[in-house]
Amino acid sequence: MKNVNEQTLTSLGFHHIQKNIADYALSYLGKRYARELQPMTDAHLIQMRLDETEEAAALVRFGASVPIPSLEGLETIIALLGTGYLFSERDFSHLAQFLRSCAQLMKYMEGKSGIAPTVSRYASSMMLMDSLRSEIERCIHNGRIEDQASKELIRIRKKMSVNEERMKRKLDSLVGRHRSIMQEQVVSQRNGRTVLPIKKEFRKHVKGSVLDESGSGQTVYIEPAELTGLQMELTLLQAEESREEMKILGDLTSLAESYSREIALNTETVGILDFLFAKAKYAVAMDGRSVRVNSHGKISLRRARHPLMGSSMVPLDFSIGYTYSSLIITGPNTGGKTVALKTLGLLTLMMQSGLLVPVAEGGEMAVYEQIAVDIGDGQSLEQALSTFSAHIRNMITILKQANPSTLVLIDEMASGTDPGEGVGLSIAMLEELHKCGATVVATTHFGEIKYFAAATSGFENARMEFDTASLQPLYRLRIGEAGESYAYSIALKLGMPEHIIERSKSIADEPLNRNANQIIHNELQQKIHHDRHTSAPDYVEQAQSLEHCSHIEDTNFLENNAPTEDANNKESNLNDLNDVSPGSNSDSDSDSMSNKAPVRAFRKGDRVYAAYLDQAGIVSDEEDHRGQIGVMIRGRKLKIHKKRLRLHISADELYPGNYDLDIVLESKENRKKRNLMKRKHVEGLQIELPPEE
Template identity: 75%
Template sequence: MNENTLNSLGYPQIQKNLAACATSYLGKRYAREMRPMLDARLIEIRLEETAEAAALIRFGASVPIPSLEGMETIMDLLGTGYLFSERDFSHLSQFLRSCVQLMKYMEAKSEAAPTVSRYAASMMGMESLLSEIERCIHSGRIQDQASKELVRIRKKMTVNEERMKRKLDSLVSKHRSIMQENVISQRGGRTVLPIKKEFRKLVKGSVLDESGSGQTVYIEPAELVGLQMELASLQAEESREEMKILGDLTSLAESYHREIALNTETIGILDFLFAKAKYAATMDGRIVHVNANGRVRIQNARHPFMGASMVPLDFAIGHTYSSLIITGPNTGGKTVALKTLGLLTLMMQSGLLVPVSEGGEMAVYREVAVDIGDGQSLEQALSTFSAHIRNMIGILEQADSSTLVLIDEMASGTDPGEGVGLSIAMLEELHHLGATVVATTHFGEIKHFAAATPGFENARMEFDTVSLQPLYRLRIGEAGESYAYSIALKLGMPQRIIERSKVVSDQGVSRHVSPNLTPSVPIVNSAPSPRSSTMEQEHLNKTRNTVKSVNPSAQTGTRKQSDRSETLEPTSPAKAFRKGDRVYAAYLNQSGIVCDLEDSRGNIGVMLRGRKVKIHKKRLTLHISAQELYPGDDYDLDIVLETKENRKKRKLMGRKHVEGLKIELPPEE
C-alpha cells in the first residue's frame, strides 16, 4: 500500500491508537510498524487470533503480559561483551519470572484460546538462569553469598568499619569544644572533622578542605589514616569481586541468548495481539469473513474515529456490480462513507477487528487507491483539477482486479461538460481493468451512466427534504440529488433567482440568454455507438430498407467503425420528442427509445438497455424519428416498449381477471 493512501485514510492514527494499547516496547513497535497484509489466508489467521484475545478480555480476563522493562537495553547489548549491572539483572530476573507466570496462565486458557495459548507454549522457562540471578542479586545489590571471596572481604570491611566508628567517637568526644559543628563529614571519600580555623594546630592530621568563609577547616585525623587506607583497599577488593560475579552472570545470560530472544519476541507478539483486542473493545470491533474476489457486504459499519456519533453505514459491492456511484448533497456523508470503507479495509487487512455487525464480509485488495481531497500544492501551483488528474493517472496505471479505487467528487474542478465526459471515460477504463470502484459525484450525467451500464450501480445519501438536513444514511440502488435549490432557498437565496435557475437548467442557456449577448450553439461532432436491446433489434430488422441505411446495427456485412460513425452522426436537437423516437445520449454513449413524453421539468423517459431513465431533453439528440422507424401513425409502440411477456399479460387481462397476474415494469432511474 502506498503512503498516500495510508495517510489519506487516517491509517497512522490507527497505528498510534493501537500503540497506546500496548504495554511493552516491542508491542508498541509492532503497532507502529503494522501494515496491511495481502495474503487472505494469513489475514484470516490474524483475525481469528485477535478475536480469541478479544474474547478473553471480554470475559474479564486480566492477561499478565510482561512490560519488558529494561529488556530493550539487554537485547541490544547481549552478546556484545557489555558487562551487565545489578540493575540490568534485576530487570532480567523480573522478565524471567513474568515469563513463567504467563506460560502458566495461558496453559490454563488453552481450551478457551487455543491459537493464542500456542504462542506462550513456545516460550522457555530458563529456571537455572533465574535461580542463579536471584542467588547473587537481590533488590539491585549483589548478595554476600554470591561468592566465598566476597563473604571474606565484606567481613573484614565490617570489622574495619567498627574500629573506625569507635575511634571517631573517641575523637569527637576529645575535640567537641573546638569543632565548628557536631557532624562528621566526608571529603574525597575520607572521613574528616570540621574544626574551627583558629584551633587547627590542636588536631594532628591533614587538612583536606576549607569552608567558603574560611572559618572551618576539614581535617583527617592522623589516627584514622591507617584505618581509612585499609578500608579503601578492602573496597577495591570488593569491587573487583563484584565485577567478577557480574561477569559470570553475564556469560551465563549470554548462553541463554536464543531463549531470551525467543521469549522477548513472543511477549512482544502477544502484547501486540492483546493490544489489538483492547483496541477492538473500544470500538466494538468484530471479525469478518475474508475473500479475495472483491465482495463486500457489511452492516452498521462505523468510522473508528467517529464512533457512536456516526450514523451506521450499510454497504455492499462486488456481487452484481463492481462500481458504485454515490450521489447526494454536500455534507451529506459521501466522503465519510468512502473513508469508512477504505479505512476498515486497511484495518481488516492488518488483522484488526472492525466496527461492523456480526456476519460481515470484506475483500482483500492488493492496492487501495484513493483520490480524496483536492491535493493542491502552493509550491507547485497545481490546480484542483490538475491534482485530480495526476492522481487518476497514477491510479489507472496500477489498477487491476485486485484494486479498490475510492474517488471523491468526480468531475470537480473543471468545466462540467468535459469533466463529466472524462470521468465517465475513466470509470469505463477502471471497470475494464476489473477494479472495484466507489466514487462520489454531484453530476446527474454520471449517475445516469451508472444506471444504464452493466456492472455499475447508483447509491445516494439520504436527505430530509423537510428539515433540509442530511440523514447520512446510504441507500444503494437509488440515485440521489444535490438539493441545491432547496438548500439555497433556505439559506436566503431570492426566490426569483431560484426560478430563473430552474428555467435555465431545464431549457438550456441559449434559449434564455440576454438580448445583448450572442449565444454560442454547441456543435455535436462525436459519433455515437448505440447499443440496442434484443427486443429493439428484432423490431429494427423488420423495418423498411430506408431505416437499414441509417442504422448500422441492422445492416449486414462488415463495415468499418469509421463508416458506422459517419452513418450514425446525430442530427440537430429536435424541438419536441415523440414517443417511439430513437434518441442518442452523448454523455452515456448510448441510444434508446422515448417511452415517456416530456414532463414539466423537461425530462424525457428513455428506455436504455431494458431500464427506464429520465434524461433532460437538452442532453438528447434525435437519432431516428418514430415516423421513419414505424409504419403508420397507428403503429402499436408497445411492441417496442413492452416485453413479450407483458404484452401477453395485458392481452390476457383485457379478456378476463387472472388471480396473481402482475405486470412487471422496468426499473426507473
C-alpha cells in the first residue's frame, strides 16, 4: 500500500492481526509471511487472495486436517545448499522427512482439487524428488549412516565388530584375574581407550600404561598391555569408518545440491500454503468472510465487528461512498465512536491484505492507496508537543496526501483547543478533504460540525446510540441521524437539581443574536464610561446608539436565518449563506435581489452572523480581493468568505455617523497607545493586535 506508515498500522492494531496469524502457522516461513503481511492496492490481486483464503477456510470449516510439513531444519539446509557445506546425518533426516511430507501433502490436495481448485494448484506445482528421498532413506536411518550405505563401510564395520569381540573376551579374562585389586568392578574409558580402575597400592601388579588417576589419588586407571594392540587396531578402523562416512555424506550432499531448485520451490510452496491456512484458521476463529472489492470508495457492511474485540462488541452496520463520501459520527464519550472508527480502518487494512473480515455475507469494501489516521492525542514526550499541535501536524500531512484513493479517519475533531477556533478549523479541513475526493470518517462531540454535515452535500451524520434510562452506551451506529452528548440526561440521572437543568436549557435555547446584542450593549457602555478621551457630545451620541441597540427587535433572526437540518435541503442551505441587503429579514427579500440594485458590500462595523459557526461578530476589515471579510468574534479576528456571512445589523443602525469604531474593535490599552503615539514618540511602545485566523 502506498504511504501506509507505521503510525497507521500501530494506531489501528494491525500488528496484533499479524501476530495472531503467525500463531496459527506451523513453519518458520509461514510465520515469517504472517509477520511481513502488508496491505495491497491491486483490487484484482486482493480479490484473488480473498477467494483463495475463503477456499482454504471452507476446508478448515469442514474439519479437514491439512498435512502441512513443519519445515524443521529446512531453513539451515536452504541457506547452506551450494556453499560447500557438508550436511550431517541430522540434516538429511530433516530433508527426508520434508520430502515424505511433501509427497503426502501433494496426494492429499490432489483429492481436494474439486472443492478447492485454487489451493490445490499450489500443491500440484511441487516436486516429488523420489530418487533423492529414496537415496537418503537407503543411507541414513534414525540419524545414523546405515552399513549398506557403501560396500567399503560394510567391510570396515565387520572388521570393527570382530575386533570388539576379541577385546571383550580379553577384558573378561583381565577382570577375573585382577578383581581383588580393582577399586570397583567396572571397566572404564579414558580418552577413548579401555582401562581398569586399580587401587593405587597395587598398580605394579598390572602391566600397562597409567592413563589417569582419581581426584583422591586412591585409584589409578591402567590400560593393560594385553589390550594395547587391539586398541590400536580399533582406532585405525574407526578412522577408516569416519573417512567412509564423510564420503557418503559428501555424495548425498552433492545429490541434494543437484535438487536445489526443486527443494527451494517445495519449501517456498509449503510456506505459502502454511501461511494461507494460517489465514484460514484465523478467519474461522473470528467468523470472517470474503467481501466484494471495488476501487470506487464504496463500502457497505452489515454486522461488522472489530476482530480484536470478538463477540463482546455490538456489530456495526456501515456504509459510505454511495450518496456521501464524508461521515461525521457524533455521540457521548465512551459511546463507541472511536471503536467504530478503528473497526472500519482495521477491516480495510485486513481486506487489502487478503484476509477475511468479521462481517455478514454480501459485504462490499473499497481499496485505497493510502489510509491516513488521526486517532488518539498523539502527544510526544520527546518533542513536548501538545495534543492540539499533534493533531495539526497529522492533519497537515493528511491534507498533503489526500486524493480520491485516500481513506481518512479522524477521531475527536476540534478537540484540544478553543471550541470556536477548533470547529472553524475542522470544518475548513473537512471541506478541503472533500474537495480532494477523499473518503472521510470523523468523530466529534461538537454540534456545529454535525450541523455543517447536515447542511452540506456529500456529507452525512451518524450517531452512536445511548440509553438515557440506564446511562449506558448501546454501541449501535445509526447513519443519517446526528447524536447528542446527553449531558442533561446524565447530569439529571446523577442527581443534578431539575431547576438547574431547566435553566441550562433555557440559556442554551435563547436566541443567539439577542444574547449577542446584550453583550454589545454592555461592552459599549463599559467603553464609554472608561474612555477618558471622549468629549461630552460624543457621550450623548454613544448613549443614543446604545439605546437604539437595546431596542432592536430581532426575535425572528434565527428562525429566518439559521440552517435547517432537513436532508432534502442540504444544497439550498449552503446557497442561502449569501449576502443579504441591509435590514433584510426574510427569504423573499433575497429572492427579489435580481430585480434590485446590487447587494452592498459588508462595511466595517456591520454586525454579521456566520451560520456554520453559529456565531455573530463585528466586521473589522472589509472585503479583500478573494472575497474574505475580517470578522471579530469573541476577541478573535477570523477571515470568513462573504458567502458564509449574513448581515444582521448594519453599522448605520448600530452607531452614529461619527462614531469611533476603534472603541468596539480595539482594546482600551491599544487605544491609549494610539492616542499617545499621535502626540509624541515613545521608545519601545507597541500596539498588540488580536491574532488573525
